[in-house]
Amino acid sequence: MFNILHVAAHSIFIITLALLLSLLFNGLERKLIARMQARIGPPIIQPFLDIKKLFIKENIVPANSIKWLFNAMPLVALASALLLFLYMPFAGMPPLLQAHGDLILVLYLFIIPPLALAIGAFASASPYASIGAQREIVLMMSYEFVLSVVVIAFAWLLSFSHAGAYAFSFDTLTAYPIWNLVDGIGKLGVALLLVSALAVFPAKVAKLPADISEAKTEIAEGVLVEYSGRNLALLLMAQAVQALAFASLIVALFFPWNISAFLALPSIFALIADFIFFLVKTFAIMFASLILVSAATARLKVDQAARIYIYYVFLLALFGLAFIGLDRLLVM
Amino acid sequence: MNKSKKCSISIGPIHPALKEPIQIEVLVEGERVKDASFSLGHVHRGIEWMGLRRNPIQIIYLAERVCGICNISHPLAFCIAVENAANIRVPERAEYLRTIYAELERIHSHLLFLGVAAHELGFDSILHYIWLIREKVLDVIEYLTGNRITKAVLMIGGVRRDISKKQIPKIKEMLAYYKKAYEKLCEILLDDPTIKLRTRDIGVLSKEEALKLCAVGPTARASGVKKDTRQDFPYAAYADLDVEAITPDVLLGEIRGDVFDRIIVRLLEIKQSLELIEKCIKELPEGPTLYEPVLQKLLVDLKKVDNEGIALVEAPRGELIHYLRMQNSETLFAWKIRAPTYANMHTIVPMLKDSELADVPIIVASIDPCLSCANRAVLADKEAIIAQEKIHELCVKKTLKIKERLKRWEHV
Incomplete structure (x- = not known):
């Protein structure tokens, strides 16, 4: 009994923290992009103000829509995005529900928010939203390949080097950082995997150059066009949370080190140090693959983006996989 | 989903x-x-209709407000049309000053377009950069004329404000600034891979189509039609300046007539405008700037005119035509504006065919439409055309209604 209560309290804490952090990162992102564009930009707390205001505003549901589906999908999107943090290492701590889920579950949870968004858009019966939803699905089908290659590469490598351990659990991934398992050409392979995972990031969270499903100047925010008020607030939060979640996934996969392992610190300080180090790592990932990229690119068309993901990024990931395999062969 | 299902999507009016x-x-x-x-x-x-209730000097004020961006081209065309009708000879210095103002306007309008085009592609960094450097020309315009946008410098028979010797260094500084900025712009627009991906071979307008649909301005030139009012029917000081219509092969070596070409043509025209301003400053003749400084006398003269006038001006978007008829009266008998967008609008239909939905905004933006100039009649229902008198009547009614409502609020 006590255990359940403890887990519930802990998960509420994690979820709240994740939500606040992701909105804060969103604000930072907007500010930094603005500075790169020689603008002053909104205050860093702007996402909080936006969400607060959206909750006050009227929630309009289109007359032709399937109302329950239209209203349910934002909730589903946010809930699944937040659930991610219970199964992933977050803020330097091991995942709370480690025993109940692994990397595969996390990957599936990642698919739910975009899918929910697309379903909600289809349910709204708006032509703009339908086009946005179609684009979202096409894009999703093109980048999910890449992620699966990355995960397969990890599992494959771990199953070779640590045959006894469960390759898909984050515990194993944290215990044996991938960079230590390979050398030479294998390190190059891991780097290629990292680059391809980073390339997926903008598409995953609908940011430039892959904000194709929203495309303000083409289809008027596409999937979001009919959403307003509370529903829009939930969707915006889901997107922000997803960005942070994907950044922490990359951190968990590629940079699982904690700083406390290198410094001799009392336990409470170690916790704080790990937390700050985690923030630095996730923000660095977001800076490299979201902020810099979206300040320096135009929006692609959906066929161009799909081609880039299916051909180039996928090939990059495959090369990464091949290099790792080559590295194993050389070791053996 | 049914694959052959066609779906109609409307883009705009909002x-x-x-x-x-x-x-x-x-x-x-x-x-x-x-x-x-x-x-x-x-x-x-109903601007033309309003114009018929005013005297020619008052119309200049109105013509300036046809379009916020071409606020030199419209009054300039109007003034030239009146001058043609009344056989007024504009002093040489005034012609040069008009040229300078018109070219400054072209620079600011083309920079505005380049920013908008970048925005349509979702490339907001370039939008902000270009609009930042556009501030410089607006500052210079304000310095020379006293206002950034509606400049009110033109007058029938000349210009109202002279450019003094003291003001020249500021213009020269601006020219130097833009020469540097032009290099940077070339670098951004020519080398960026995402811009090329989104604009090369998109929205192609062939030379034949451009000629058939009577495209004007940069839209026609990007398709290889060497057509420029400044070259074909010089006005102001352009006859002295050897203007040549710019086609994209100057820079790229080939003409494809796509969105990219239309961007490049405008980029090249910015450079051309800078050179024209430089030449104008160098060759600026001395002398008066107005044909008749006493406006009352000018009005009396204009009252005696019984003639028609027509003027062609190369506005930033293309050839602009003002036609007017004066008939021994204080007001005009007729006034007709043919804005460049009106001629260019039809080219978007062949451009849009077989494009992708994602290309629609950039294709439409690539002709740089300016609809405040182009709109001539309002369609309330699909059939009934509401004429100007009716609009005026409705406007009065609406104003009265608003007044009524305001009164009620005051009592509360």
Whole structure:
């Protein structure tokens, strides 16, 4: 009994923290992009103000829509995005529900928010939203390949080097950082995997150059066009949370080190140090693959983006996989 | 989903891509545009009709407000038309000053377009950069004329404000600034891979189509039609300056007539404008700037005119025509404006056919439509055309209604 209560309290804490952090990162992102564009930009707390205001505003549901589906999908999107943090290492701590889920579950949870968004858009019966939803699905089908290659590469490598351990659990991934398992050409392979995972990031969270499903100047925010008020607030939060979640996934996969392992610190300080180090790592990932990229690119068309993901990024990931395999062969 | 299902999507009159009131209906199959049509007339202000109730000098003020961006081209065309009708010879210095003002306007308008084009592609960093450097020309315009946008410098028979010797260094500084900025712009627009991906071979307008649809200005030139009012029918000081119509092969070596070419033509025209201003400053003759400084006398003279006048001006978007008829009266008998966008609008239909939905905004933006100039009549129902008198009547009614409501609020 006590255990359940403890887990519930802990998960509420994690979820709240994740939500606040992701909105804060969103604000930072907007500010930094603005500075790169020689603008002053909104205050860093702007996402909080936006969400607060959206909750006050009227929630309009289109007359032709399937109302329950239209209203349910934002909730589903946010809930699944937040659930991610219970199964992933977050803020330097091991995942709370480690025993109940692994990397595969996390990957599936990642698919739910975009899918929910697309379903909600289809349910709204708006032509703009339908086009946005179609684009979202096409894009999703093109980048999910890449992620699966990355995960397969990890599992494959771990199953070779640590045959006894469960390759898909984050515990194993944290215990044996991938960079230590390979050398030479294998390190190059891991780097290629990292680059391809980073390339997926903008598409995953609908940011430039892959904000194709929203495309303000083409289809008027596409999937979001009919959403307003509370529903829009939930969707915006889901997107922000997803960005942070994907950044922490990359951190968990590629940079699982904690700083406390290198410094001799009392336990409470170690916790704080790990937390700050985690923030630095996730923000660095977001800076490299979201902020810099979206300040320096135009929006692609959906066929161009799909081609880039299916051909180039996928090939990059495959090369990464091949290099790792080559590295194993050389070791053996 | 049924694959052959076509779906009609309307872009505008209210849409984040096009800030101006035009409705474009595209018939799409998936993402591919099968057919396109457009309808104008969502705003109509009855400017020509209002003009017929004013004397020519008052109309200059009105002509300036036809369009916020071409606020030199419109009054310039109007003034030239009146001068043609009344046989007024404009002093030479005034002709040069008019040229300088018109070219400054072209620079600011083309920079505005380049920013908008970048925004349509989702490339907001370039939008902000270009609009930042556009501030410089607006500052210089303000320095020379006293206002950034509606400059009120033109007058029938000349210009109202002279450019003094003291002001020249500031213009020269601006020219130097833009020469540097031009290099940077070339670098951004020519080398960026995402811009090329989104604009190369998109929205192609062949030379034949451009000629058939009577395209004007940069839209026609990007398709290889060597057509420029400044070259073909010089006005102001252009006859002295050897203007040549710019086609994209100057820089790229080939003409494809796509969106990229239309961007490049405007980029090249910015450089051309800078050179023209430089030449004008160098060759600026001395002398008066007005044919008749006493406006009362000018009005009396104009009252005696019984003639028609026509003027062609190369506005930033293309050839602009003002026609007017004066008939021994204080007011005009007729006034007709043919704005460049009106001629260019039809070219978007062949451009849009077989494009993708994602290309629609950039294709439409690539002709740089300016609809405040182009709208001529308002369609309330599909059939009934509401004429100017009716609009005026409705406006008065609405104003009275608002007044009534305000009164009620005051009592509360």
